[in-house]
Amino acid sequence: xxxxxxxxxxxxxxxxxxxxxxxxxxxxxxxxxxxxxxxxxxxxxxxxxxxxxxxxxxxxxxxxxxxxxxxxxxxxxxxxxxxxxxxxxxxxxxxxxxxxxxxxxxxxxxxxxxxxxxxxxxxxxxxxxxxxxxxxxxxxxxxxxxxxxxxxxxxxxxxxxxxxxxxxxxxxxxxxxxxxxxxxxxxxxxxxxxxxxxxxxxxxxxxxxxxxxxxxxxxxxxxxxxxxxxxxxxxxxxxxxxxxxxxxxxxxxxxxxxxxxxxxxxxxxxxxxxxxxxxxxxxxxxxxxxxxxxxxxxxxxxxxxxxxxxxxx
Numbered sequence: 001x002x003x004x005x006x007x008x009x010x011x012x013x014x015x016x017x018x019x020x021x022x023x024x025x026x027x028x029x030x031x032x033x034x035x036x037x038x039x040x041x042x043x044x045x046x047x048x049x050x051x052x053x054x055x056x057x058x059x060x061x062x063x064x065x066x067x068x069x070x071x072x073x074x075x076x077x078x079x080x081x082x083x084x085x086x087x088x089x090x091x092x093x094x095x096x097x098x099x100x101x102x103x104x105x106x107x108x109x110x111x112x113x114x115x116x117x118x119x120x121x122x123x124x125x126x127x128x129x130x131x132x133x134x135x136x137x138x139x140x141x142x143x144x145x146x147x148x149x150x151x152x153x154x155x156x157x158x159x160x161x162x163x164x165x166x167x168x169x170x171x172x173x174x175x176x177x178x179x180x181x182x183x184x185x186x187x188x189x190x191x192x193x194x195x196x197x198x199x200x201x202x203x204x205x206x207x208x209x210x211x212x213x214x215x216x217x218x219x220x221x222x223x224x225x226x227x228x229x230x231x232x233x234x235x236x237x238x239x240x241x242x243x244x245x246x247x248x249x250x251x252x253x254x255x256x257x258x259x260x261x262x263x264x265x266x267x268x269x270x271x272x273x274x275x276x277x278x279x280x281x282x283x284x285x286x287x288x289x290x291x292x293x294x295x296x297x298x299x300x301x302x303x304x305x306x307x308x309x310x311x312x313x
Contacts, residue, residue, distance in 0.1 A: 001025040001119065004045040006036040006062065007081070008055050012104070016049060016081075019108050023115055033057035037065055045076065047118055049111075052082035052093065060096040067097040075125060077118040081106055149224040151201055152208035160223035160231055164285045167221070167235050172279035179242035179276040180292040181232035183211065183249065186269045186304040188228035190262035203258055203268060204228060210252040215245060231289075239276040239309055246272045246307040254305070269305035271296060 003025045007013040013029055020027040028043050030036035033054045040048070048066065052059040063078050070076065079100045080093040090101045100114055147159035155163070164180075171178040185191070185207060192200040204224075211230055212222050221233040232249075234242055250270055258268040273296030277288050295310035302308065 001047070002028055002043060002045040003115070004028045004030065004036065004039055004043070004048045006030045006033070006048065006054070006059070007051045008032065008053075009051075012051075016106070016111075019106075019111055020049075020115075022108075023112055025115070031055075033059070033062040036062055037069070040066055040076075041069060046122065047115065048076060048078045050078055050080050050098070052080055052084055052089065060092055063093070063097040073129060075122075077122065079114055079118070149208075152205050152224050154208045154212060154230070155221060155223035157223065157225060160221065160225065160233070163221045163223070164233055164289070167233055168279050168285040168288070171235065172281070175278065176236045177238050177276050177278045178288065179234040179237035179239065179245075179274065180288045181234070181242060181246050181249070182225070182273045182289075182292040182296040183230040183232065183246075184271050184296055184300070185228040185253075186271055186300075187260065187263050191260050191268065194260075194262055206256055206258065207253060207268070207270070210256060211249050214248045214252050231292075237276065239274065242274040242276050243307060243309060246274050250305070250307055265305060271299040271304045272307045273297070273299055274307060274309045 001024070003020045005013060005016045005020060005027055007016060007029075008031050013031070017027040017029060028039050028045055030039050033056050036048075036050070039045070050059045050062060054062070059080060059082070063080075066076065066078065078098045079102060080098045081102050081104055082089065082093075083104045085103045093101045099118065102110065102114065147155055149156040167178055185203070188200070191203060208222070208224065208230065211232065215222055215232055215234070219235045223231045225231040232245070234245060237245075250272055253268060253270040256268060260266065260268045263269060273292045273294065275288055275291035275295060277283075277291070279285070291310045295308040298310075299306050299308040
């Protein structure tokens with residue numbers, strides 16, 4: 001434990017240093033307020049014993065500046081030492097950031113007890129912070145799990161529903177376009193019937209990864225919409241931009257070269273419907289989803305392995 005002793009009187013400083021070292025701690029010393037701040041910044045002590053009356057700036061100002069120097073989540077106990085024992089000075093010391101206020105001359109027994117009390121508080125606070133970090137980490141993991149599709153690792157339908165509503169409101173607020181891709185693996189039921197469900201699951205994982213790799217912006221959202229169907233939300237994107245992304249995805253699925261004997265092309269392919277809209281005040285995001293879904297069905301009717309576009313009403 002490192003304890004900073006801030007005292008301009010040489011005799012008092014030596015006595016306090018002796019008390020600190022007998023307690024088993026390392027004593028750091030400073031004679032002035034500015035010197036104390038320099039030592040604090042450089043050595044990061046675990047506790048500060050701070051005289052109120054100093055030759056340059058008083059201890060109250062030193063305490064305030066120490067608190068200002070601490071980063072978020074940091075706390076260093078400050079015990080004021082003073083011959084000024086009136087209620088107003090005690091109140092001023094606590095208001096400045098002090099944690100205790102002792103009158104000079106300080107008893108070694110009392111000082112030791114106060115240091116041990118502050119030490120316990122520091123340990124308890126450290127344990128609480130460690131537990132809070134663990135809880136935060138666990139909560140983040142729970143959120144990640146609850147928003148991810150267990151098979152493919154992309155976002156799940158629940159997350160998609162929340163995300164499209166949020167992005168729709170954001171696009172409306174900023175008068176931006178938002179685009180939607182509905183993607184469906186062609187002849188997937190036949191793929192499962194031919195190769196088995198384990199191969200089908202592996203196929204979906206590869207498809208999800210290929211879609212994600214071809215939606216490069218952090219704001220783009222890829223979700224498993226259901227079964228072999230995937231949805232992609234592209235904020236701030238026009239129909240032209242959506243078409244470019246959709247063609248990249250369609251080609252990427254072809255280049256996976258996953259064998260599919262029931263497909264005309266002999267490999268797994270994907271049909272994609274796209275739509276884009278600038279949200280108004282009376283139309284919901286369902287309009288965009290419906291437009292992309294209709295475009296997807298048209299892609300299916302026209303022969304699959306293609307992108308069809310539509311504008312949302």
